[in-house]
Amino acid sequence: MTHFSAFALVKNALSGHRNWPAQWPEAQPKAEYDVVIVGAGGHGLGAAYYLAKEHGITNVAVIEKGWLGGGNTGRNTTIIRSNYLYDESARLYDHSLDLWDGLSQELNYNVMFSRRGVMMLAHNVHDVQSFQRHVHSNRLNGVDNRWLTPKQAKEFCPPLDISASARYPVMGAALQMRAGTARHDAVAWGYARAAAARGVDIIQNCPVIAIRRCAGGHVEGVDTAKGFIRAKKVAVSAAGHTSVLMDSAGLRMPLESFPLQALVSEPVKPVFPCVVMSNAVHAYISQSDKGELVIGSGTDQYTSYSQRGGLPLIEHTVAAITEIFPIFTRMRMLRKWGGIVDVTPDRSAILGKTPVPGLYVNCGWGTGGFKATPGAAHLLAWTVAKDAPHKINAPFTLERFTTGRLIDEAAAAAVAH
């Protein structure tokens, strides 16, 4: 693996950039692995990296049905924040935010993490009360979040319309300054390259058809398009397809898969300095470093695996955005797309062991798991390596839907990310 540096850049520039080596090799499956991870999104690739780096487990394969990073990792709008309401969530997402801080250096790969601040707008009394509760609860948990008046919000984000006649009046905002965005693809590529350098096999274009269990119930391996692959442990990190995979192991899940869409505008000069979210109108916006406005909203209403959603939702989202930021009414939108997100009843993730020995699951990140990528990957690796959850992910069990100990961010946030 070439170490990326200014020197390497200059050296390769001299030969016209024709001699860069591949960032990871094209791997073919071995007959057996210590750990097989299903799904080469940021979470799965990251888990493979941390298994190798922190736990010395390198006989690992990440198996991907399409191309790595082609799932929700490569389709998301990259909002990173940690100002969730409940103690369990605050610890989980703040753990991830801590890891984001040094990620580019750690991976020797520029993930373009940009702490540009995420501002959540309050448009009604309920929003004001709920966000102020978030701010207080976050501060008690040592999580950065503060309250802004409408004027302060406008100073922070000049395109914002705070006039009294606005269709969605701004009554204040919660701002997390540590929050921001990152380059989604680079996260997948950076983890893939770093994991491959430590001996992990990344096997693409190889759908896992079923998880196989032995007569005693223990996991035995996975049936794939390239044949059976034996594994001592299997970790499913397949986002929207988790139910389908877990069904094959005889486990029914508390999940539903929905399309979540996003769209981008034509690129323009820097005009939008931060990320703004509005839960009340279900829309959020930021500007990528390429200059496109990146816009998203809530999921479509029906479950689906089609990786595309309906136009009514896009129309609703754009209508809301242009009301809040009238400056954008004449922008042209370039493209829209969808991903399939796995949603739990309480809108919190499931990360831990399952009733099947040797089978682990990381799912339920729904509309907001990109921000969790380093944290979830790190904790999944821990859980698989030790066959026991880390204390940060210990509350995020599958059993909570039996015991009733839900982590009800659904009621707390209304819209995710």
Place this chain on the structure above:
Amino acid sequence: MLLIHCPYCNATLPEVEFTYAGEAHIARPADPSTLSDEEWRDYLFIRSNVKGPHYERWRHQHGCGRFFNALRDTVSDRFITTYKTGAPRPPLLTQETPS
């Protein structure tokens, strides 16, 4: 946009008139207090989340206001059929394209 046939209005109308109402044919337990925690979990939280033909409920919210059931392929989003509440599930006849 989906086009959905309301079996009560007998009309095929745009999705914006309808709201999705989750998996169909999940009956509320007759005697909830006798349920085990696992049975209660299954009723409240566990969903089939089918990739393929899915039995589901819709409500014609901006029309007749009634709930009805549908069989829709979640890979193509195509409706195979819709039917009135209380009617038996139609069989899974159609072979939709898998992916």
